[in-house]
Structures are given as C-alpha cells and as structure tokens.
Amino acid sequence: MNVIEIFSSIEGEGTRQGYLCTFVRLYGCNLRCSYCDTPYSYEGGEYTVIDVKEVAETVRAIGNKYVTITGGEPLLQESQVIELIKLLGEDYEFNIETNGSVIPTYRAENIFYTVDYxxxxxxxxxxxxxxxxxxxxxxxxxxxxxxxxxDLQRTYEFIKTHDIQAHIYLSPSYQEITAREIVEFMKDNNMQDVRVQLQIHKYIWDVNERGV
Structure with a gap:
C-alpha cells in the first residue's frame, strides 16, 4: 500500500465523532478540490510503500477498535484496502472515506462508507x-x-431529488461559511433528518497539524 501515515486520534466527524480511532491515510487522489485540507495526500510523492500485512500489524499494535481508511482517495487502492480489512477481521469496525467520484462496491458487516458530495x-x-x-x-x-x-442550495436540491438511505451531514468548509448560516438555511428549508457537523479535530489541534 502507498501509505502517508498511520496514527491514533479521535474521529473528528460523522457517526463516530469523538471516539478513539486509528487512521490509515493512503496516498493519491483523482480530484483537486479547491478547499482540500490534505494536499500532501497527492502532492510530492511523500509516501511509503508498506506491505498490507505490516499495515495490519501496526493497526493491531495501536489497539483501537475503530479504523478509518482515508486519503487522498483510498479506493484507488481498493484491492489492498479489502485485503487489509480481511486481515484485521471482525474485531474492528472500518470507515472508508471516499470522494464521490468512485463507486463503492465491497461490502462486509463491519464496514461503512463516508461518501463526500x-x-x-x-x-x-x-x-x-x-x-x-x-x-x-x-x-x-x-x-x-x-x-x-x-452549495447549500445545491445540497438541498440533491437531497430532495435523490433517495439517499444513508446518514446525511452538512459540514462547513473551514472559514468559508459559518455553522450558523448552515443552521439558518436548514431551518428555512425544513431540512429534516440532516445534521450539521463541525470537524472537532480542527478545534483541538492546529488546522495544519498532521497525524491528528
């Protein structure tokens, strides 16, 4: 696997927000989002090629039951991601963070996907x-x-016109819009079953700090 970093922290967002979690950040991304907060995940070639078994050993040594596989875009290395999940087995719960341009296909009882729109x-x-x-x-x-x-208007339109079965979160792009503006929009448009979230790791550590 092309690995940037493996570290223990808390899950900063989503359904596991606040829980201890092991992050496996993989190198490479097929998108170039204007607000990307991890450009090192696709620039400069600063990664290490690590055998999947060694990655699994590192995750086991850290000891957290929650694991998030992120990037970059981790599904660019889908076969290795699946191998890692199978090696670690049912003692772990996996969150695979993907960017909406790749269709998730692999399923198991102990994994879920976080898909960005x-x-x-x-x-x-x-x-x-x-x-x-x-x-x-x-x-x-x-x-x-x-x-x-x-962006909020586009989100509203997409939710209204698509049957999304998953949890839905609205997350402010850092320092571009306030959470208050998002909440007011949700109220004005009666956006039920949608949650606003803040990336709490950015309030605990410096926004540019890595390995958190």
Missing part, C-alpha cells in the same frame, strides 16, 4: 457519480462540504 465551490462537482450515492446503506454517511449559500 463535492458541491460547486469544490470545482469538482462534475466528477460526482450518482450511483455512488444511491447504492448506500443505512449505516453509511453522505457528507456535503459546503462553502457558500450556492
């Missing part, structure tokens, strides 16, 4: 694959990262 301010909305959002399960998560009222 890239709104207009990302400059990558045209890369979104509808099927990636329509084949999700009730334990999966769809995250709309919003940076403007236009």
């Amino acid at each position: 890239k709104c207009p301010t990302s400059n990558e909305e045209t890369k979104m694959k509808e099927e990636a959002f329509l084949n999700l399960h009730k334990n999966d998560v769809v995250k709309f990262v919003v940076g403007s009222i236009e």
